[in-house]
Amino acid sequence: DAGVIQSPRHEVTEMGQEVTLRCKPISGHDYLFWYRQTMMRGLELLIYFNNNVPIDDSGMPEDRFSAKMPNASFSTLKIQPSEPRDSAVYFCASSFGPAGETQYFGPGTRLLVL
Amino acid sequence: RKEVEQDPGPFNVPEGATVAFNCTYSNSASQSFFWYRQDCRKEPKLLMSVYSSGNEDGRFTAQLNRASQYISLLIRDSKLSDSATYLCVVTLSGNTPLVFGKGTRLSVIA
Numbered sequence: 001d002a003g004v005i006q007s008p009r010h011e012v013t014e015m016g017q018e019v020t021l022r023c024k025p026i027s028g029h030d031y032l033f034w035y036r037q038t039m040m041r042g043l044e045l046l047i048y049f050n051n052n053v054p055i056d057d058s059g060m061p062e063d064r065f066s067a068k069m070p071n072a073s074f075s076t077l078k079i080q081p082s083e084p085r086d087s088a089v090y091f092c093a094s095s096f097g098p099a100g101e102t103q104y105f106g107p108g109t110r111l112l113v114l
Numbered sequence: 115r116k117e118v119e120q121d122p123g124p125f126n127v128p129e130g131a132t133v134a135f136n137c138t139y140s141n142s143a144s145q146s147f148f149w150y151r152q153d154c155r156k157e158p159k160l161l162m163s164v165y166s167s168g169n170e171d172g173r174f175t176a177q178l179n180r181a182s183q184y185i186s187l188l189i190r191d192s193k194l195s196d197s198a199t200y201l202c203v204v205t206l207s208g209n210t211p212l213v214f215g216k217g218t219r220l221s222v223i224a
Contacts, residue, residue: 033211042216043158043201056211091157100146100205103212105157 002026004106006092012112018080021109023092024073031099034067034077035091037108043091048099049075055099082113117141118215120202126221131192135218137202138184147178148203149187152217158201161187192222 005024013019025032033048047057052069060067064083069075079086089110093103120137127133139147147164162169164176164185175188185202202215 043214045211045213048211098208099211100208102148102160105159107157 004092004094004104006106006109008109010110013082014114015083016081019082021077021090023075025094026104029094029096031095032075033093037089084113087111087113117213118202118204120215120218123219124221126223127192128223129192132190133192134186134188135200136184136186137215139204143206144204145207146205147185149176150201150203152199152201194222197222
């Protein structure tokens with residue numbers, strides 16, 4: 001069992017650049033979640049999908065953030081343009097069944113925007 | 115008031131000690147409760163669910179107090195490997211996403 005796979009694991013970029021984070025959920029899981037974690041705000045839910053359809057994106061901070069899930073095995077979170085305040089660890093998680101079930105997290109992407 | 119509140123710690127305890135964390139939640143309609151564990155620079159992982167009658171898993175005991183809207187986690191005979199951040203997690207129902215607290219950091223010292 002490969003678990004949730006995220007790439008890249010680390011990303012350093014300059015302000016204004018586009019950043020794309022990628023996630024492959026566990027096969028068979030029908031929910032996918034994107035989170036952002038910082039010391040100040042903790043773990044924040046950005047958006048989640050059910051069967052590839054976005055259900056709730058109210059946590060997306062602003063229009064610079066967008067997420068897609070073109071198929072059951074792949075999702076992207078894009079930030080364009082990036083800003084220093086976007087620096088954080090971004091986690092993808094997946095689960096089988098209703099949104100409140102146990103979630104399995106990927107290793108995260110550490111993003112630093114200079 | 116935040117949905118899920120935890121004392122951030124850190125709790126620094128010697129090996130073998132018993133330590134307890136509390137967590138409060140704001141929505142009285144919350145139905146499911148969990149403790150997740152996050153090691154330094156790692157992802158969160160489910161530690162245990164919290165049931166109304168309380169439940170135990172080895173050295174770990176979880177309790178729920180619905181009247182006071184708090185959840186507790188008790189760790190007995192602490193090990194160095196218990197050092198981590200413990201996240202309190204709540205959900206309104208099986209169809210709503212998990213809400214995570216900011217976590218309580220535990221350091222077990224030799």
